[in-house]
Amino acid sequence: MTRILGISLGILFLMPVFMRAQEKIYEVTETGLIEYKPKAFYYEIDPYxxxxxxxxxxxxxxxxxxxxxxxxxxxxxxxxxDPFLLRVPVNVTSFYDLDRQTLAIDVSSYQERNIASWTVNILDARGNTFRTIQQNGALPATISWDGRGDDPSQVMAVGDVYSFIIILNTKDGSQMRKIGRPIDLNGIAYENVVAVKEAEIASYDVGAVSQKIANYYQYVLNRLKEKGFTSILIKASDTYIAETAKQYLDERLYHTKINVQEVPEYARVEFVFQ
Structure with a gap:
């Protein structure tokens, strides 16, 4: 008798089987067909x-x-x-994200008694009034400034030194004027811009970038990833400074177009995301 066997060896063979019954030997030949069935191995790669x-x-x-x-x-x-997935925390001092933070200006040393109202005029580098903040009552220990001018579309220029004048109106009708301290920041970020004081970030050799400068570059990378932009325009007073920044960032970004622009009057390096 014959029958088909499904054994996974992939060979057609004859298998002799000997049986003893009633003192007689019978030879039974069975035909087996081995069928090859490929096995599938499924796997999944997690990109994260x-x-x-x-x-x-x-x-x-x-x-x-x-x-x-x-x-x-x-x-x-x-x-x-996940825009926060590859965000690397960095430590940069005197740096403000104006979309989330305000500048705290210490005016505690200018406080006086019997004050009915006060005005703080924030002046730009040319001495022009950039922002006016005023309120009734005594002068607080600190005042908050969002870094913007009286025209909200104007933002302070990092690298330029700002100052302020305090005008105190007393309850008896007299007035006192006091000169405040300089306001000088290392950097700010707002909307699609990161601006860093040139003295803080200027480098002419990408191979000699200090840890402090690398932290500023990392802040730029973080901001780019969080906001989802696809290109950067780097503005600086010197093309070599902008080109060094471009080379550093270009080595660490994936398919991001980077252009540079020389702006001689700039005292900052500005990264504009587009």
Whole structure:
């Protein structure tokens, strides 16, 4: 008798089987057909796994270049899916995000008694009134300024030194004028702009970028990712400064167009996202 066997060896063979019954030997030949069936191996690659390893609770010793490589390999879709995923915290001093923060100006040393109202005139580098803040009552210890002018479309120019004058109106009708201290910031961010004082970020050699300057560049990278822009215009008083910034950022960005523009009167390096 014959029958088909489904054994996964992929060979057609004859298998002799010997049986003993009633003292007689019978030879039974069975034909077997082996059928080959390919097995499928399914797998899934998580594009966020490298980042999860970097940012997870476990600690790994990482290659200094790994963050750059992950950004380039994962690509812009990652930023769009989770804009905070690759945001690297940085420590920059005297730097304000004007979309979320206000400048606290200390005026405690100018306080007087019996004050009916007060006015603070913030002056630009040319001595012109840029912003007027006034209120009834005594002068507080600090006043808040959003970095903008009386015209809200105007934003303070980092690198220029601002100052302020305090006018105190007393309850008996007299008036006192006091000269305030300079207002000098290292950098600001607002809407699609990051501006850093040139003295803080200027570099002519991308291979000699200090940690302080690298922190400013990282802030620019963070802002770009959070806001989802696709190109950068770098403005500086010197083309070489702008080109150094471009080279540094270009090595760390994925498909982001970067242009430079020389603006001789600038005392800052400005990154305009588009």
């Amino acid at each position: 796994q490298p980042i999860g390893i970097m940012l997870g609770s476990t600690r790994f010793i990482l290659d200094d270049n790994l963050i750059t490589q992950v950004e380039k390999s994962v690509g812009r879709s990652t930023f769009m899916a």
